[in-house]
Amino acid sequence: MSTLSSKAFESVTRLFHSVSGIRLGENKQALVAGRLQRLAAEAGEPDLDAYVDRLVRGNAPAEEMTRVIDRLTTNETYFFREPQHYNDLAARLESHPKGQEFLVWSAASSSGEEAYSAAMVLSDVLGASAWRVIGTDLSTAMVETAQRGLYTLERARMVPPDYLKRFCLKGQGPHDGSLLITRELRERVRFQTANLMQQLPSELPKFDVIFLRNVLIYFDNDAKAQIVRRVMQLLKPQGVLYTGHAESLAPLGLPLRSLATAIHGLG
């Protein structure tokens, strides 16, 4: 197994930061080496330093950089994580004017569990009336996983039993132990790539609710403020922004009002 020198670690984390905005600290050297190992071998360059050199010099194909981004981002997520937000969403839906489309954005959707959890609540409260969910993520691999809507049952521990019955199909035979989100729900949820550190795709509409959870933790305060400002531009005037419970927006001095823990409205 090849090792990653400190110099190569610095170069690859600088490159990763320039694309994603995420700063990986010095304590992540072993983690980065471990994550790059298989990619390097698959690219026919098992020597990690040489592999990094190729990336940094721009001598690797563009898809190689996409693979590196996919490997170095942390995609941990599960259904109905931080359930207070879903309770808040259900309460807001009760008072939403009938006939007006309700739009939800999962702005760092990872493998899609957050977007589908929101869709389950929307379908439960609003039925077939007008609503849509859009999920976006930096990682192409995560977007593809989200589009499939196929998960291990273990990821669904927090899905209310009634929702499991209505919105998830239990795998049988070779698919034992997995679940597939029903086609009806999948058709209401769209996923695409978007980098929160860059200009957002122009086709994104304005949203009633934006989930921006467990992604700001990776950025310094300047980058956090930039991201939140960019995301806020897509919030309807009465819309709300949900952030992760471990992420404070207070030091950023943004024109946002705290409505409850990790729930914000435009200030």
Ligand SMILES: C[S@@+](CC[C@H](N)C(=O)[O-])C[C@H]1O[C@@H](n2cnc3c(N)ncnc32)[C@H](O)[C@@H]1O
């Ligand atoms: C830990 S997951 C959070 C998933 C979900 N929001 C949740 O709270 O469970 C963080 C996600 O942020 C994505 N991400 C990281 N940097 C990003 C960026 N610059 N633009 C868009 N997504 C990004 C990662 O690819 C990853 O899927």
